[in-house]
Amino acid sequence: MQQRVGGLRATSPGWASFDIRPVVDDRVTWGRISHGTVRGVATVEWARTGDQWDVGLQVPAGATARLVLPGGHSRQFGGGSHTFLTDLYRSR
Numbered sequence: 109m110q111q112r113v114g115g116l117r118a119t120s121p122g123w124a125s126f127d128i129r130p131v132v133d134d135r136v137t138w139g140r141i142s143h144g145t146v147r148g149v150a151t152v153e154w155a156r157t158g159d160q161w162d163v164g165l166q167v168p169a170g171a172t173a174r175l176v177l178p179g180g181h182s183r184q185f186g187g188g189s190h191t192f193l194t195d196l197y198r199s200r
Contacts, residue, residue: 115139117129119174122145123143123150125171126171128176130152137155142166159195162191163194
């Protein structure tokens with residue numbers, strides 16, 4: 109569930125960096141997952157309506173997260189709380 113639906117996956121030891129790749133499946137339109145790491149809690153909440161994604165992230169201090177959406181759309185985030193809205197063609 110954490111990796112498939114929530115999309116959280118460590119990419120380096122101790123969760124110093126991790127990817128967020130939410131599931132792309134018409135049967136699943138939202139997800140929310142938290143994971144306790146040695147750096148703090150990593151959280152992702154996402155909702156999808158058509159091609160639009162609304163994503164909220166909590167990245168632990170000292171870590172980096174890479175949000176990856178369909179079509180190769182990606183963005184890097186440092187520690188803190190972040191929100192991201194995209195329609196896969198442009199971000200706001």
